[in-house]
Amino acid sequence: MLTVKEAQILINQQAKNFGVENSSIENAQGRVLAESIFADRDYPPFNRAAMDGYAINANDFIEKGIRDYTIVEEIYAGSIATEKISEGDCYKIMTGSATPLDADTIIRVEDTEQFDKKVVFKIEQLKTGQNIAKRGEDKKEGDLVFKKGTKLYAPEIATLAVLGKKDVLVYRLPIVSIISTGDEVISIDQPILSHQIRDSNSYALEGFLKNYNIKITNRKLVPDNKELLTQTITEFIYSDILILSGGVSMGDADYVPEVLNSLRIEKVFHKVAIKPGKPLWFGKSKNGVVFALPGNPMSVQVAYKIFIEPFLRKCFGLTEPPFLKLPMAVGRKKKVKFDEFFPCAINNEEISSLRPSLVNGSGDVTAALYSEGIALQEAEREELKKGDIVKFYYW
Amino acid sequence: MLTVKEAQILINQQAKNFGVENSSIENAQGRVLAESIFADRDYPPFNRAAMDGYAINANDFIEKGIRDYTIVEEIYAGSIATEKISEGDCYKIMTGSATPLDADTIIRVEDTEQFDKKVVFKIEQLKTGQNIAKRGEDKKEGDLVFKKGTKLYAPEIATLAVLGKKDVLVYRLPIVSIISTGDEVISIDQPILSHQIRDSNSYALEGFLKNYNIKITNRKLVPDNKELLTQTITEFIYSDILILSGGVSMGDADYVPEVLNSLRIEKVFHKVAIKPGKPLWFGKSKNGVVFALPGNPMSVQVAYKIFIEPFLRKCFGLTEPPFLKLPMAVGRKKKVKFDEFFPCAINNEEISSLRPSLVNGSGDVTAALYSEGIALQEAEREELKKGDIVKFYYW
Numbered sequence: 001m002l003t004v005k006e007a008q009i010l011i012n013q014q015a016k017n018f019g020v021e022n023s024s025i026e027n028a029q030g031r032v033l034a035e036s037i038f039a040d041r042d043y044p045p046f047n048r049a050a051m052d053g054y055a056i057n058a059n060d061f062i063e064k065g066i067r068d069y070t071i072v073e074e075i076y077a078g079s080i081a082t083e084k085i086s087e088g089d090c091y092k093i094m095t096g097s098a099t100p101l102d103a104d105t106i107i108r109v110e111d112t113e114q115f116d117k118k119v120v121f122k123i124e125q126l127k128t129g130q131n132i133a134k135r136g137e138d139k140k141e142g143d144l145v146f147k148k149g150t151k152l153y154a155p156e157i158a159t160l161a162v163l164g165k166k167d168v169l170v171y172r173l174p175i176v177s178i179i180s181t182g183d184e185v186i187s188i189d190q191p192i193l194s195h196q197i198r199d200s201n202s203y204a205l206e207g208f209l210k211n212y213n214i215k216i217t218n219r220k221l222v223p224d225n226k227e228l229l230t231q232t233i234t235e236f237i238y239s240d241i242l243i244l245s246g247g248v249s250m251g252d253a254d255y256v257p258e259v260l261n262s263l264r265i266e267k268v269f270h271k272v273a274i275k276p277g278k279p280l281w282f283g284k285s286k287n288g289v290v291f292a293l294p295g296n297p298m299s300v301q302v303a304y305k306i307f308i309e310p311f312l313r314k315c316f317g318l319t320e321p322p323f324l325k326l327p328m329a330v331g332r333k334k335k336v337k338f339d340e341f342f343p344c345a346i347n348n349e350e351i352s353s354l355r356p357s358l359v360n361g362s363g364d365v366t367a368a369l370y371s372e373g374i375a376l377q378e379a380e381r382e383e384l385k386k387g388d389i390v391k392f393y394y395w
Numbered sequence: 396m397l398t399v400k401e402a403q404i405l406i407n408q409q410a411k412n413f414g415v416e417n418s419s420i421e422n423a424q425g426r427v428l429a430e431s432i433f434a435d436r437d438y439p440p441f442n443r444a445a446m447d448g449y450a451i452n453a454n455d456f457i458e459k460g461i462r463d464y465t466i467v468e469e470i471y472a473g474s475i476a477t478e479k480i481s482e483g484d485c486y487k488i489m490t491g492s493a494t495p496l497d498a499d500t501i502i503r504v505e506d507t508e509q510f511d512k513k514v515v516f517k518i519e520q521l522k523t524g525q526n527i528a529k530r531g532e533d534k535k536e537g538d539l540v541f542k543k544g545t546k547l548y549a550p551e552i553a554t555l556a557v558l559g560k561k562d563v564l565v566y567r568l569p570i571v572s573i574i575s576t577g578d579e580v581i582s583i584d585q586p587i588l589s590h591q592i593r594d595s596n597s598y599a600l601e602g603f604l605k606n607y608n609i610k611i612t613n614r615k616l617v618p619d620n621k622e623l624l625t626q627t628i629t630e631f632i633y634s635d636i637l638i639l640s641g642g643v644s645m646g647d648a649d650y651v652p653e654v655l656n657s658l659r660i661e662k663v664f665h666k667v668a669i670k671p672g673k674p675l676w677f678g679k680s681k682n683g684v685v686f687a688l689p690g691n692p693m694s695v696q697v698a699y700k701i702f703i704e705p706f707l708r709k710c711f712g713l714t715e716p717p718f719l720k721l722p723m724a725v726g727r728k729k730k731v732k733f734d735e736f737f738p739c740a741i742n743n744e745e746i747s748s749l750r751p752s753l754v755n756g757s758g759d760v761t762a763a764l765y766s767e768g769i770a771l772q773e774a775e776r777e778e779l780k781k782g783d784i785v786k787f788y789y790w
Contacts, residue, residue: 154602207549
């Protein structure tokens, strides 16, 4: 059986981007840059006053020992100085203003006393250049600010605004279709019988995909019926990503692999050494890929985090999903020789550590709740001891 | 001067919820429940087969030593058994099916050999109840599943679907208005002069608020002009949350506190012992609250994370924002006796640790980039050593 890593490699080999398009930065949050972004000018764009105070030529203070200065002009943020300073002169200047080039140092207002047009500095030492953010000290015009393949969160959007980028080139989003299968699965709208359960997998996937701004294009519930499965898969196979849940295991009504095969969708693999979610089927269609996941809700959520999200990120030119390496708050044993993923909450006593979520038995409702993500107990680690460090992915 | 904790307490005293409304679960991601949610029935709702296999009465196997069984019926997920089993009988059963009450144990298909209507079990031991998830073992009908004041992410939305909750009661979102002030600040649409900068603060705030599904209702750029400030604040003061940036410091054109005062908006405090962002002004209007932040982009982003987001969460009945406690990857000194927040990236060598972002000087462009959040060096800790544990908030 393939290991998780081997399966991830085979999946990621199918990654391709979905084209590019323009987006206003207001709508680009969660999207991924398809262009590199460079500084349009120096940053700071001028020698910017970092304090309210008085701008002088430091030489007057240090070499010539002058402590009383004449104010020749007041400079506000957004205005430009029109006067020059000579020996013993200064500008009164506000935070954020452009310091004229004939001044090189600012004394903050707290260290001064002003009388009309005169000011006295009540300090004995200064450092040339103090309280001025020099033009270009952060970035020079033309410097790289964002690499292509950067995911945009609030701070990135704000920085694009700083740089005057109203629109950016981003990767297009894939067409994603979801088919939930199973005779026992009914829609949330229907009255329910005691031996039935409601479809929740399509909601979980829809929710996760929102983190990438992806909307589900098609979504359908199909019973364990070969003809209906064939028909629905045929209808949705044009998708970049088709995700099925249910019907991939060893049961007599698990028709999904058979139907996919009959439609000549090329199987890349079936089954991975992972718990939960072993019966995962993955293949490629003419236009995209097909993930057929087991129907169990926890398996679907783990499969999304461990296989689908890394694939998506690869398509967008991103690195693997963000993770943490944290110590276990308690020990944990496992029986199966597979990579095992288990839901955890973060415990913030002395240092952040991981506490496996208390799941009552099957965990139908509680497994993914009361947890902040999933941690990995690797195949070869039979026992995790308190303090052992494991990889953790936020939901 | 108020400490950060004192300021947070004064701010949070103004918290109130913004009313409630219904939302479909598809649109509820990022929203907060305004009702508690209980299990509508037992979960699992029936004795669910956890494996494909054969369901028997364990007594036949253990007490009576029977190894060969007669299959009386095949049970698929979504179907109901119509036959009963007697001594030496079994059901063939698929994962996810409702196990009839006269069977109590399932032997998985891998441990059996089937010949027509007969099956032989190739195991010598079994545990009564094995491979069955018992009805109600996860949650009983009427049990609490979600407390009022739960923020909804993908796993919570999926669980609401399991429970058949198509619509839920959530807290309404506040009306938020943003005013960016400063003669030097121009809109991203305008051509720019060398002593000017573009408004980015409203974009940062807009981006952060999206994590709570909040859209900005009003947004305006106002120069350092008392009349225009008065006019715009008057226009937007009906907001639940009014956020200004710029004009709150000691400079001669810092009119914001004066204008707020002239409009009889009650000041709760002005200035907090925090770096960056000391000149923060906070007050209450007739309908809501006013945050007047310094104009520096990093100050705005820190003020959002440390003051505005905790306030919002309090309004929604949530706990303080999620954080981690992680060790420093390197040491760090500070000069000011304030709580200091600094941007960090997460370093995942052996254990997750924090590496302060390299900021070139003023960090106009780079400060919030190349970082995943901000860490806190508390007022009294002059020096952080490598390995010291600090609080960290994701952006």
